Amino acid sequence: MKVTVVGAGNVGATCADVLAYREVANEIVLVDIKEGLAEGKSLDIWQKAPIDLYDARTIGATNDYSKSANSDVVVITSGLPRKPGMSRDDLIGTNAGIVKSVTENIIKYSPNAIIIVVSNPLDVMTYQAHLTSKLPRTKVFGMAGILDTARYRAFLAEALNVSPKDIQAMLLGGHGDTMVPLPRYTTVAGIPVTELIDKDKLNAILERTKVGGGELVKLMGTSAWYAPGSAAAQMVEAIVKDQRRVFPVCIRLDGEYGIKDCYLGVPVILGKNGIERVIELDLNSEERALMESSRKAVREVMDVLENLG
Numbered sequence: 001m002k003v004t005v006v007g008a009g010n011v012g013a014t015c016a017d018v019l020a021y022r023e024v025a026n027e028i029v030l031v032d033i034k035e036g037l038a039e040g041k042s043l044d045i046w047q048k049a050p051i052d053l054y055d056a057r058t059i060g061a062t063n064d065y066s067k068s069a070n071s072d073v074v075v076i077t078s079g080l081p082r083k084p085g086m087s088r089d090d091l092i093g094t095n096a097g098i099v100k101s102v103t104e105n106i107i108k109y110s111p112n113a114i115i116i117v118v119s120n121p122l123d124v125m126t127y128q129a130h131l132t133s134k135l136p137r138t139k140v141f142g143m144a145g146i147l148d149t150a151r152y153r154a155f156l157a158e159a160l161n162v163s164p165k166d167i168q169a170m171l172l173g174g175h176g177d178t179m180v181p182l183p184r185y186t187t188v189a190g191i192p193v194t195e196l197i198d199k200d201k202l203n204a205i206l207e208r209t210k211v212g213g214g215e216l217v218k219l220m221g222t223s224a225w226y227a228p229g230s231a232a233a234q235m236v237e238a239i240v241k242d243q244r245r246v247f248p249v250c251i252r253l254d255g256e257y258g259i260k261d262c263y264l265g266v267p268v269i270l271g272k273n274g275i276e277r278v279i280e281l282d283l284n285s286e287e288r289a290l291m292e293s294s295r296k297a298v299r300e301v302m303d304v305l306e307n308l309g
Contacts, residue, residue, distance in 0.1 A: 001025040001240050004068035004110070006102050007077035008032035008060065010222075011118060013041045014229025015075055015236075020045050020056040024237045029068045030060045033078075038062060065105040071113045073236050074106045075143075076129060079119035081223060092301065093308050095119055096128045103132040114239055114274040117142040117250075118232050122175040123263045124301045126250050130263075137252045138275040144175035145248025145265040146231040151212040152181070155205045160196055162188060169193075170281075171248055172257075173264055173294030176213070180290040181206045185281070235270060242272035249275065256280045258288075262295050262302065 003025040005012045012030065019028050028045075032038040038060035045058040061067040068074065079095040099119055106113060115133060117140070119125040126142035133140050149169045157164035166189040173180035183202055186193040193202065208215070216224040238245040249268045253259040256266060256278050267279040283291060 002027045002029070002071045003236055003240065004029040004031060004071040004074045004106070004113075005077065006031045006068075006074065006106070007079070007119075008034070008038040008041050009077065010225030011229045011232070012075070012077035013045075014225050015077065015118075015232045016042065016058060017045050018230050018233035019236060020049070020058050021052055021054055022233070022237060023054050023056050024233065024240050025056060025072070028056055028058045029071065030058065031063070031065060031068060032060075033063050035062050065109050068106070069109040071106075071110040073116065073239055074110060074113045075116045075118060075232050075236060076102055076106075076125075077118045077229075077232070078102050079125065081120075089304055089308070092121060092124060092304050095121070095125060096305055096308065099125045099128045100132045103129045107133050107135075113139075115140045116232060116235055118228060120175075121301055123250055123298045124305050126263050127252070127302055127305060130252060137254070138273065141268075141275060142175075142250030142263065142265075143228070143232045143235055144250050145171055145267075146234060147228050148175065148179055148209060148212070148265075149248060150227055150231060152186075152205065152209040155208055156186070156188070156193065156197075159201060159205060160188065167193075170267060171209075172266055172281075172287075173291055174298045175250065175265065177210045178294040178297040179210055179265070180287060180294055181209070182281075182287065238270040239272060239274060244269050244271045244276060246270075246279065251275060251278065253278075257283070257291055259291070259295050262299050264291075264294060264298060 005016045008030045030038040030042045042058040042060035117126040122142050122144045130140040148171045153167040170182045170185040248265045250265050269276040
């Protein structure tokens with residue numbers, strides 16, 4: 001099996017490192033536009049193989065997509081962070097151009113690849129990759145929900161003083177402050193979380209989760225990378241190993257949840273064909289209202305992309 005990660009920055013390099021360490025694929029290719037960056041990071045990952053005892057081979061390339069040929073899965077992490085004075089529209093236009101170019105090169109050399117988008121703004125960059133690739137929606141989707149639920153579960157584990165391994169949770173909707181929390185689908189070793197924590201504390205955790213990315217930017221001056229990179233790697237592993245894991249994933253909805261032509265996070269089964277099935281939960285009226293608010297917010301950003309042409 002062969003996996004390519006486009007973008008050798010912190011998120012992309014972390015994803016490649018996790019994939020190698022877990023021996024998810026025989027060959028992992030890192031591609032970046034910056035001279036020598038992908039080659040250096042892939043060499044560094046390969047040199048720790050004798051220490052961490054794995055066989056996965058990592059290879060780097062500067063803007064040479066021929067080395068990614070015949071990849072089974074491709075992860076796109078490319079894009080620029082929002083800079084001072086840059087409007088949202090500017091960021092969307094810049095990153096959409098990058099994602100479009102990357103996707104064209106992916107399809108040229110790996111026409112049957114499954115594409116996972118990590119670039120921000122996540123929902124609309126998934127839309128761009130889907131438009132460019134012309135692949136079925138089951139083969140082009142975005143990573144957001146796994147990261148958001150991981151943050152939620154980590155905060156819960158800390159508050160309850162329990163292992164994060166025992167916490168299961170689900171979040172829907174857009175990536176960020178329009179996400180739709182589902183406390184009634186949150187359990188600790190099968191116990192509903194509402195039986196273990198009071199409502200005010202749980203709401204505080206949910207609000208912290210919504211701004212989880214911003215909290216890290218304030219602390220470090222840059223975006224997170226360990227958790228996002230690991231989340232993307234977990235999706236790749238589910239596909240390559242046909243694990244049929246149930247994850248929240250950003251996909252174009254085609255009538256599910258009463259929504260059409262909008263990219264939102266919903267639970268799906270991930271396997272060798274990409275998204276094997278979209279799972280439609282029976283939402284209550286409050287959850288449906290939150291989902292509609294999330295749809296409107298994401299659709300606004302999608303409209304920006306469409307108006308930019």
